[in-house]
Amino acid sequence: MDRKVNKGASAAEATARHIEELILEGSLRSGDPLLPEREMALRLDVSRPTLRQGIKMLEDKGLIVTDAGGTRRIAPLATSITDPLVELMSSGGRVVDDYLELRSTLEGMAASLAATRANDVDRATLTRCMERIDRAHEKADARDEAEADVDLHVAVYEASHNIVLLQIMRALSGMLRKGVFHNREKLYARSEVRDVLLLQHRAIFEAVMARDPAAAARAAEDHMGYTRRVLNEIAAAEARLEISLRRLEGGSIAQRD
Structure with a gap:
């Protein structure tokens, strides 16, 4: 069952925090492609502008990246071998x-x-x-x-x-x-x-x-x-x-x- 975003905080912040929790608990892994914006907004029960703002927060933190094909993905995290x-x-x-x-x-x-x-x-x-x-x-x-x-x-x-x-x-x-x-x-x-x-x-x-x-x-x-x-x-x-x-x-x- 899909979990919905807690709307208690600002909607964008709550959306970002929810995705962070999914990353932290291991539900989202390094390199995982995210759903298209429309479908992801429906799954999280938020508006698309709110979702974009939340994703921008995560992009600023380096947790989400966009590949050459325009697909948003979870950034390489602790599995990076570049160090x-x-x-x-x-x-x-x-x-x-x-x-x-x-x-x-x-x-x-x-x-x-x-x-x-x-x-x-x-x-x-x-x-x-x-x-x-x-x-x-x-x-x-x-x-x-x-x-x-x-x-x-x-x-x-x-x-x-x-x-x-x-x-x-x-x-x-x-x-x-x-x-x-x-x-x-x-x-x-x-x-x-x-x-x-x-x-x-x-x-x-x-x-x-x-x-x-x-x-x-x-x-x-x-x-x-x-x-x-x-x-x-x-x-x-x-x-x-x-x-x-x-x-x-x-x-x-x-x-x-």
Whole structure:
């Protein structure tokens, strides 16, 4: 059911605040296109001039942008990868490990809250995500399975109903999708790892669905701990291979017969 704008404040301010709330709670996401002006005004039960004023307020705050085709969209928010500090951090191996360490704590918290707070809509979303993981696993489709992996985690964040946690984790998952911290497909290229990840995702899912916060937190933390270990192993193996290749080539600067 569409929520109407609270007309208690100035209509334009109330309209802007209502849209801000939709962004904050995660109903509107970075890059989402907005409805055409006429339809959006009807949905919000405001006049088109009022809607324009409200949108102008949000444009001034950088929350709404208009693309080249004239479509209004939610601006790139916390998922933006343009910050040079983020790019600098992502190039360091230690930062990748620190990132995974942070996620271990936050994932456990999110899963625990989801087990306590998830409603029927959340639980249906989680079920669809788990089914998609199962299908991708059966097809051995590394890319689709990696995407379904992130979607399940995002669904857990949403089910936590903690707005700050949701926005932080959406930012991290946005970076993860774009390979800013590590390439998830490296994980899914190994069949034995894929099997373990499937079981771990199912353990998180089942604990949340069983409304068991302790088990959900434990399953999420175990999953992130395993992911961290495997990625460290992959990075170490790649580093050893690079050294071996350099030795064969004399570091590319020695003359070899």
